[in-house]
Amino acid sequence: MDAEIIAVGSELLTPDRADTNSLLLTAKLNSLGIEVRFKTIVGDDLPRLEEALRTALGRSQLILLTGGLGPTEDDVTRNAVSDVLGRPLREDPEIRRRIEERFRGLGREMPPNNLRQSMIPEGAEWFPNPQGTAPGIWLESGAIVIILLPGPPHELEAVFDSACAPRLERLAPPQRIQTRVLKIVGLPESEVDRRIAPLYLPYGNPVTTILSRPGVIEVHLRARTTSKEEGEALLAELGDRIELALGDYVFSTRGESLEEVVGMYVVMKGQTLAVAESCTGGLLSERITGIPGSSNFFLGGVVCYSNELKTRLAGVPSQLIQEHGAVSKQVAQALAEGVRRRSAATIGIGITGIAGPGGGTPEKPVGLVFIALADAQGTQIRQFRFPGDRERVRYWASQMALEMIRRRVRE
Amino acid sequence: MDAEIIAVGSELLTPDRADTNSLLLTAKLNSLGIEVRFKTIVGDDLPRLEEALRTALGRSQLILLTGGLGPTEDDVTRNAVSDVLGRPLREDPEIRRRIEERFRGLGREMPPNNLRQSMIPEGAEWFPNPQGTAPGIWLESGAIVIILLPGPPHELEAVFDSACAPRLERLAPPQRIQTRVLKIVGLPESEVDRRIAPLYLPYGNPVTTILSRPGVIEVHLRARTTSKEEGEALLAELGDRIELALGDYVFSTRGESLEEVVGMYVVMKGQTLAVAESCTGGLLSERITGIPGSSNFFLGGVVCYSNELKTRLAGVPSQLIQEHGAVSKQVAQALAEGVRRRSAATIGIGITGIAGPGGGTPEKPVGLVFIALADAQGTQIRQFRFPGDRERVRYWASQMALEMIRRRVRE
Numbered sequence: 001m002d003a004e005i006i007a008v009g010s011e012l013l014t015p016d017r018a019d020t021n022s023l024l025l026t027a028k029l030n031s032l033g034i035e036v037r038f039k040t041i042v043g044d045d046l047p048r049l050e051e052a053l054r055t056a057l058g059r060s061q062l063i064l065l066t067g068g069l070g071p072t073e074d075d076v077t078r079n080a081v082s083d084v085l086g087r088p089l090r091e092d093p094e095i096r097r098r099i100e101e102r103f104r105g106l107g108r109e110m111p112p113n114n115l116r117q118s119m120i121p122e123g124a125e126w127f128p129n130p131q132g133t134a135p136g137i138w139l140e141s142g143a144i145v146i147i148l149l150p151g152p153p154h155e156l157e158a159v160f161d162s163a164c165a166p167r168l169e170r171l172a173p174p175q176r177i178q179t180r181v182l183k184i185v186g187l188p189e190s191e192v193d194r195r196i197a198p199l200y201l202p203y204g205n206p207v208t209t210i211l212s213r214p215g216v217i218e219v220h221l222r223a224r225t226t227s228k229e230e231g232e233a234l235l236a237e238l239g240d241r242i243e244l245a246l247g248d249y250v251f252s253t254r255g256e257s258l259e260e261v262v263g264m265y266v267v268m269k270g271q272t273l274a275v276a277e278s279c280t281g282g283l284l285s286e287r288i289t290g291i292p293g294s295s296n297f298f299l300g301g302v303v304c305y306s307n308e309l310k311t312r313l314a315g316v317p318s319q320l321i322q323e324h325g326a327v328s329k330q331v332a333q334a335l336a337e338g339v340r341r342r343s344a345a346t347i348g349i350g351i352t353g354i355a356g357p358g359g360g361t362p363e364k365p366v367g368l369v370f371i372a373l374a375d376a377q378g379t380q381i382r383q384f385r386f387p388g389d390r391e392r393v394r395y396w397a398s399q400m401a402l403e404m405i406r407r408r409v410r411e
Numbered sequence: 412m413d414a415e416i417i418a419v420g421s422e423l424l425t426p427d428r429a430d431t432n433s434l435l436l437t438a439k440l441n442s443l444g445i446e447v448r449f450k451t452i453v454g455d456d457l458p459r460l461e462e463a464l465r466t467a468l469g470r471s472q473l474i475l476l477t478g479g480l481g482p483t484e485d486d487v488t489r490n491a492v493s494d495v496l497g498r499p500l501r502e503d504p505e506i507r508r509r510i511e512e513r514f515r516g517l518g519r520e521m522p523p524n525n526l527r528q529s530m531i532p533e534g535a536e537w538f539p540n541p542q543g544t545a546p547g548i549w550l551e552s553g554a555i556v557i558i559l560l561p562g563p564p565h566e567l568e569a570v571f572d573s574a575c576a577p578r579l580e581r582l583a584p585p586q587r588i589q590t591r592v593l594k595i596v597g598l599p600e601s602e603v604d605r606r607i608a609p610l611y612l613p614y615g616n617p618v619t620t621i622l623s624r625p626g627v628i629e630v631h632l633r634a635r636t637t638s639k640e641e642g643e644a645l646l647a648e649l650g651d652r653i654e655l656a657l658g659d660y661v662f663s664t665r666g667e668s669l670e671e672v673v674g675m676y677v678v679m680k681g682q683t684l685a686v687a688e689s690c691t692g693g694l695l696s697e698r699i700t701g702i703p704g705s706s707n708f709f710l711g712g713v714v715c716y717s718n719e720l721k722t723r724l725a726g727v728p729s730q731l732i733q734e735h736g737a738v739s740k741q742v743a744q745a746l747a748e749g750v751r752r753r754s755a756a757t758i759g760i761g762i763t764g765i766a767g768p769g770g771g772t773p774e775k776p777v778g779l780v781f782i783a784l785a786d787a788q789g790t791q792i793r794q795f796r797f798p799g800d801r802e803r804v805r806y807w808a809s810q811m812a813l814e815m816i817r818r819r820v821r822e
Contacts, residue, residue: 013447015438016622016631018429027426036424037459041450048448055466179425190522193483201484209421209455210483212563220422274720281700282693285714289692292768292801300720302713303696309685309711309754313724343720357703387517388542389565390703 001172002037003029004060006052008068008077009151010043021066021156025149028160032168033175033224034062044068049080057084061144062168067151069134071114077148078119078137085141087121095126099133127163131155136163145171175224178231180206180239183252184217185403192217195245199238206238214392215399216258219246251406258402259287265409266297266347271375273405274343275301276314276335278326279353279369284398299343304335314338314350325364327352329381332370340374347408348374349401353384355393369397373404380404412584413448414440415471417463419479419488420562421454432477432567436560439571441633443579444587445473455479460491468495472555473579478562480545482525488559489530489548496552498532506537510544538574542566547574556582586635589642591617591650593630594663596814603628606656614649625803626810627669630657662817669813670698676820677708677758682786684816685754686712687725687746689737690764690780695809710754715746725749725761736775738763740792743781751785758819759785760812764795766804780808784815791815 005026007019019041026036038060042052049068056063068077082089096118103110117134120126127136129150136159137148147164149156184192189212196219200208206223221239225231243250251261266273275284285301288294302313307326310316315338316331324330332350340348353369360366365385372381382404386396416437418430430452437447449471453463460479467474479488493500507529514521528545531537538547540561547570548559558575560567595603600623607630611619617634632650636642654661662672677684686695696712699705713724718737721727726749727742735741743761751759764780771777776796783792793815797807 011620013437013450014620015434015441016620018431018434020429023426023429026424030426037454037456038463039424039450039452041452043448045448051470052449059462188519188522190482190525193524194522197484207421209485211422212481220425222425275714277693280697281705281709282688282696282712282714283700285693286691286697289694289714289716290802290805294692295716298692298716300714300716300724301693302724303686303693303700303711305700305706305709305711306754312753313711313713342723343717359706385517391701392565394701 001034001061003034003062003064004038004056005036006056006065007041008049008065012041013043021153024157025064028165030177032172033177034172044074044076046076046080049076050084053080053084057144064147064149066149066156069148069150071116082121087123089119090122091118092120095135102133127159129155129159131158174226176231178223178235180221180235181255182219182243182250184246184249185251185258187249189217196242199241199245203238206234214395260291262402262405263291263294265406269409271347271409272297272299272345273347274299274339274345275349276339277301277303277351278305279355280351280394280397283394284401287398299345302339315342327354327364327368329370332372333379333381336372336374336379346375351397351401353397355390357390367393371401371404373408412445412472414445414473414475415449415467416447417467417476418452419460419476423452424454432564435568436475439576441588443583445583455485455487457487457491460487461495464491464495468555475558475560477560477567480559480561482527493532498534500530501533502529503531506546513544538570540566540570542569586637587639587642589634589646591632591646592666593654593661595628595657595660596662596669598660600628607653610652610656611649617645617649625806671702673813673816674702674705676817680820682758682820683708683710683756684758685710685750685756686760687750688714688762690766691762691805691808694805695812698809710756713750726753738765738775738779740781743783744790744792747783747785747790757786762808762812764808766801768801778804782812782815784819
């Protein structure tokens, strides 16, 4: 059974407001084994909403409309459904009684337009809204089920959970959707696909999707099955093969971020961490300290933007900066070793580079970053050339620094 | 001219990912006087995408498709457009040359499937993508314009701004939507509304919306007019009255972030800045250094998570920490004065607090944060109790530190 969500509301067509109700609904539908195939967003506009509904009736078995059930003239969802299905609106006395009662309970007078909310299309059923005045509405038209839900998220959730989910459970196939997400760092998307396409292409189930996020490639597997065990077996079968093909570029299979994985390894190995950042300007520290409990392994760091502070805070010899420039292998190394020494951490990280947009030269272009990791075994230094703007260069630099820690601590 | 956006990507039909590209695009289209009337979200599925495109062709004059232009087998947007419009895909040698060149520049070998990105429908034009390999594509079919844009937001924005916006500007109607955004820090949403509702309620045009974002309240004014001058006059008339009613809680009227505003003031007054952060863990440094050109006024900072580093890096006397605790007025002051002294900055900031989720006590609960600002006039210290989780407490602390700098430097 495939679903379509129509989110109704002119504010959802402005630059300022995303439709998030559909995310909540999708999670609930997925857990019933129902996939969402289309989402349409349309304003509080009767002809356009009717056109969207007609389109949905032509392609979906389950249509959920959210929003547009309020008491004002703008709210036209009931009217659109009534018009398109040819089912006139009728007042339901029980809904009316409940709305009047609700206002009495709040000690407020009911504005007459609230009575619009007691009108439902002929032949429809309705579900009480424990959080508000707009009831949920359930209609069937041939084999198609149409559900109208109020827009405020807590009302939507209350109506869906109390009344819609149990009914859909009876209609829905006994199917479940289970997922596994592999996160990969250090390989480009196209290379990930080259390695794993031969593995996933033969599978129609699970379905595999490759997503590129900043600094991370994610492989999502979604299995549809009739039992939890079967789903897990399918995900394990394909997931394990994909993991093997990608080797240790996979840093997470249970949703953890790279900084969380690094934190776990560092704690597990009894290590501690300190960082000296130039071009990343505190981003690496910020990401690490974003993890609750990071005070157990992260001692601190220095953000040394000026050359003078590189010397004062991380003990980088000023002669070294003069000789090789602030963005150099040598200064990255001195930052890592200096912050390690001064903080008495077991691992020190040094980052120096050119984040842009200004400051690049032909020899040292924007995107050039040196990252050094110093520990008891010595210091390793890597040179990178990251593409993109300031934000991306900085993010990538923090990501590769975390990746260097992960690889060193895993060893 | 009315637009429809089709966002392509199976991940956008999961519970985990909202379509946010369309918000960015809507802002840009609105500024050209183009309203978005429908948004459709569809997976990486050729027949369903084709069905969505056919529907859009029946109702919209301008169709923007985002996503599905990557190099993998999943990416079917090109194919859908080609099939529905009956325009076979052809390789464009210039796109191919650019993709190959990009890989050479990055010193990486091009995977053969990247060549899929050099295929465009017959009769289409294309726009270079300065941030990636997928070009933007522009097609006309009768009176309908169809634009294909890459999914990664920075690529989408780069292609739209450099090539699509100027062309749409020539097609777009002479009606404009102009906006003014006032950003406010330090007043709750309800107080903002109480002060300004009497001013904006009489106006049907501009339309006023109040939005609450982390650490900031925004007042958005949208005016629809036929001339730039008329729009500006309308926005100035209402906007200036609102600004007056909110006084110096308004920190921005031209879209700047709080850190940008602070940066401008600090540079203008010939000041320099250094920060010593404990609970914010580098977030304040990271936000400040996110501004291009911040090296002109930001010298650097220390992230002193451990007590030892508070002493070693910022010169906080260890006795002070023992006496008052690391989260105290006294330690905030010592951090600000210590980092100012050691860096020779004109302004030093010290932050110490309890971000949670652990570490709170009845006397010092989660959310308690002390922020100190030291400059030539002395040191001011403020105590805050921020609501919310670790992320919110940290963000609010960085926000109020910036606000303290703004107020001090403006004086």
